[in-house]
Amino acid sequence: MFTDQCNHHEALPPLPDDMRAVRMTAHGGVEVLESARVPLPRPAAGEALVQVRAVALNNTDLWTRQGAYGLPGDPDALAGWRGPVTLPRIQGADVAGRVVAVGADTDAALVGRRVVIDPAIYDGSGPEANPVGLMGSERDGGYAEYVTAPVDRVHDVSGSPLSDDQLASLPTAYGTALGMLERGRVTAGHTVLVTGASGGVGLALVQLARERGATVLAVSSGDKLDEVRAAGADAVIDRAHDVVAQARSATTDGIDVVLDVVAGDLVGRGLPMLREGGSWVIAGALGGHDVAFDVRRLYLHNARIVGSSMHTPGHFALLMDIARSAGVQPVIAATFPLEQAPEAQEQLARRRHVGKIVLNP
Missing domain, CATH: 3.90.180.10 (Medium-chain alcohol dehydrogenases, catalytic domain)
Structure with missing residues (x-):
């Protein structure tokens, strides 16, 4: 307006x-x-x-x-x-x-x-x-x-x-990224994991989450990690290796919100990383749209899977x-x-x- x-x-x-x-x-x-x-x-x-x-x-x-x-x-x-x-x-x-x-x-x-x-x-x-x-x-x-x-x-x-x-x-x-942050209820002090962090939405998520006061773990490829770190990521994770293991080693208390534009098998493997009451916000499927996960990790921990479009x-x-x-x-x-x-x-x-x-x- x-x-x-x-x-x-x-x-x-x-x-x-x-x-x-x-x-x-x-x-x-x-x-x-x-x-x-x-x-x-x-x-x-x-x-x-x-x-x-x-x-x-x-x-x-x-x-x-x-x-x-x-x-x-x-x-x-x-x-x-x-x-x-x-x-x-x-x-x-x-x-x-x-x-x-x-x-x-x-x-x-x-x-x-x-x-x-x-x-x-x-x-x-x-x-x-x-x-x-x-x-x-x-x-x-x-x-x-x-x-x-x-x-x-x-x-x-x-x-x-x-x-x-x-x-x-x-x-x-950035509109898509901000919609993900809002729907995921990201606030200052949260630890968030951003997938696809070197792409347009991913880099926007890194910058906007930092602007909001969150700690940002960002997943990208080896030749782009330095640029993602320069954009404001607190820690960078090389997607060529075990993303879940790297994320667990980067934070001792788990992840509050995953901001995900990749999806694929990471959803099933990564859902247990969420803290109690955490959220997994999905706005893309670059890694595949057929997703399977252990539903017990969802309801036993009051987790939320949130779809976010723009x-x-x-x-x-x-x-x-x-x-x-x-x-x-x-x-x-x-x-x-x-x-x-x-x-x-x-x-x-x-x-x-x-x-x-x-x-x-």
Whole structure:
């Protein structure tokens, strides 16, 4: 939402009739991403037109392009995050930019504001609403020079010292991470274990958990451990060796909350690490979605297994407060021009980087 922060007005150029964009034309490999000139979107009533300064990539971009989400009752169906995707589709959930126009019944004073867009499409209007759609999947996103968004999903960050690339890194990765922290009830003094700590969400979890005052044990690969430690991890665990044994040796009192984007067999092996009443929060399945565990370790110890998908509007508002004060410093792994979106997605898929990959339209 817009706030009364100072406005960074710049001379706004006349709006063009069309714009550059990269569109997903089918499900498949990066060859289905095409550069094109498309009509400039026009903001409807209650919407803003945002000039995209930076758009960050996420695994969701890859899986939506591949159609890898399946459907209820048909796990092999080609589908996006919440079902079939209308094609062609402009991808890109994570946008930082500035407002250049507004639709009817919208305050024109908003033009010129530096903003971050909440990419979620919610099932209601309250602060606890659940995400049921995503910009770049269920509606066009930020792989373009301009994008429209509802005004109540456009957050003023004019005073933030973070760069556009850093601001664009926040919505999906840090929003998902903050949703995990909130749903896992992480507080100062807790000991947390973060899996996949070198990825976008994992690194966000490390930074946000430290910002909250938790002790962070982070799991990553050997060539990335130093960078994860530099991001704020109190101890790093090499996933090439026994993660459970390393975690047990790193803390004598067990783990309060596991913040997990990997899942797989670690859930079954690691559940006994939790302290009494601890939580295992899962927001991904990079290690496999078929999970088995000893249910006695769950109910005898009052443990919780929590599913967490993205964030609520309330979570995102908290994230934007952190953005305005630069409470975290997102790490940028690489930047690409818009037309190199296929190359950027290929680099993301290789998973050799630490931090976020960003397109600069």
